[in-house]
Structures are given as C-alpha cells and as structure tokens.
Amino acid sequence: MAILDIVTYPEEILLKPTKPIEKFDERLKKLAQDMIETMNAAPGVGLAANQVNVGLQIGVISLAEDRKTNSENKEYLTFANPKIIEGTNEVMSREGCLSLPNFCEEVPRFEKITVEFLDTNNKIQRMKLQGLPAIAFQHELDHLNGITLLNRISKLKVRLYKKELMKKG
Ligand code: NI
Numbered sequence: 667m668a669i670l671d672i673v674t675y676p677e678e679i680l681l682k683p684t685k686p687i688e689k690f691d692e693r694l695k696k697l698a699q700d701m702i703e704t705m706n707a708a709p710g711v712g713l714a715a716n717q718v719n720v721g722l723q724i725g726v727i728s729l730a731e732d733r734k735t736n737s738e739n740k741e742y743l744t745f746a747n748p749k750i751i752e753g754t755n756e757v758m759s760r761e762g763c764l765s766l767p768n769f770c771e772e773v774p775r776f777e778k779i780t781v782e783f784l785d786t787n788n789k790i791q792r793m794k795l796q797g798l799p800a801i802a803f804q805h806e807l808d809h810l811n812g813i814t815l816l817n818r819i820s821k822l823k824v825r826l827y828k829k830e831l832m833k834k835g
Contacts, residue, residue, distance in 0.1 A: 667703045670718040674765045675814060679716045682812045684723045686747040689788045694724065698744040698786060701726045710764045711736055712802035714809030717765050723747045725806035729799050736798075743799065745783035748807050751792065752780040759801045763815050773818040775804050 673679060687694060697720060705713040705726055712727040724746045730739035753776030762770045778796040781803060785791045795803055808814070 668700045669707050670700050670704045672704065672708065672713075672717050672764050673719050674767060675816065677719075677765075679719055679721055680765055680809070680812070680814060682721075684714075684716050684721045684810045684812070686723045687784070690746065690784070690786045694722070694746075695786055698724060698726060702742050702744070705764075708764050709736070711798060712806045713764065714806045716809060716812075723810045725803075725810060727799055727802040727806060732798050743793075743803075744786050745781075745791075745803075746785075748781060748783040748803070748810065750776070750779050750804070750807065751782050753804075754778045761801070761805060761815060763805070765809075766815060769815065771815060771819050773815060775801050779803065 690698070697715065701713045701715065701718060701724070704718060705711070705728070711730065711733065712725065715722045715724040724744070725748060726742055726744050728736055728739050729741040729743055730736040755777040756774050757777045758772045759775040760770060760772050777800065778794065779800045780792065780794050782790060782792045805815075808818070
C-alpha cells in the first residue's frame with residue numbers, strides 16, 4: 667500500500683468528469699487500497715480517483731457513522747461507476763474537501779440514498795446508505811462528475827441572491 671499525492675483545486679482533473687471502468691483488475695484493486703490508505707492518512711471520510719490524479723469512476727468512503735468514530739473505523743466501501751437511484755430528505759451538510767484546503771461550507775445533500783455501483787468483485791451492488799456515509803458518497807460522486815463544493819456553493823449563492831432580489835422586487 668502507498669499514500670498517494672492529493673491534487674488540489676484548480677487542477678483540471680478535478681473539473682472534468684471521470685470515465686467508467688470496465689472491471690476491477692489487480693491494478694485498480696491496488697489503486698482502491700492506496701486510496702483508502704491516503705484517505706485515512708489525510709485524514710478524511712472519502713476520496714475520489716481524480717483527487718489522486720486518476721480519471722476513472724472509482725471512489726472510496728469510510729462507513730463510520732460519524733466523524734467522532736471515524737478514527738477507529740475499519741470499514742470502508744469501494745465503488746466504481748456509481749449512481750444514485752433514489753434520494754430522500756434534503757439536509758444541509760457542512761463539508762470540507764481534501765482538494766480545497768481551508769474551505770468549509772454548507773451544501774444541500776440527501777440524508778438517505780439508494781445507490782448502485784460496481785464492487786471490487788466486479789458485481790453490481792445496490793445499497794442503502796444514510797448519515798455520514800451517504801453524505802460522503804454524494805460528495806465523491808460529485809468529484810467523479812467533475813463537480814467540487816465550489817460548484818455547489820456558487821449555485822446556492824445564485825439561488826439565494828435571486829430570492830433576495832425577488833423579495834426586494
Ligand atoms: Ni472532496
């Protein structure tokens with residue numbers, strides 16, 4: 667296992683969608699292991715492949731219930747080609763990002779999601795996630811689509827701004 671370098675904004679690989687994978691071969695399984703080690707060393711609760719300069723749809727998240735228990739956590743989820751099938755209950759989530767040093771903002775997320783992805787045994791899995799793992803999954807899925815918190819925040823600000831204008835209107 668190895669700790670990989672994390673790329674930071676505005677590196678171009680963070681700003682464009684990654685490509686789906688055909689299957690987890692030995693090389694990609696090792697990449698996923700290295701991503702888990704890199705995430706833990708940071709420390710963080712999730713990491714997307716383009717954050718370590720690989721333009722493929724692979725992500726890892728911690729399955730710890732909250733940030734407090736994350737340091738003792740030994741359970742992780744590795745996923746490729748992820749999709750959200752269903753999301754319920756929008757909440758505001760205060761998030762940082764390993765690729766955006768010293769940035770922390772609230773963004774809207776689903777509290778509960780049903781997801782589909784390719785697992786490391788090359789099987790399509792469907793799974794329900796909630797709480798921190800659900801938030802982390804959505805954050806990493808954004809990365810894999812070339813979206814960072816900055817995209818989320820600017821949209822929100824635009825929306826709030828329009829609302830404010832309408833009130834004044
Ligand atoms: Ni991030």
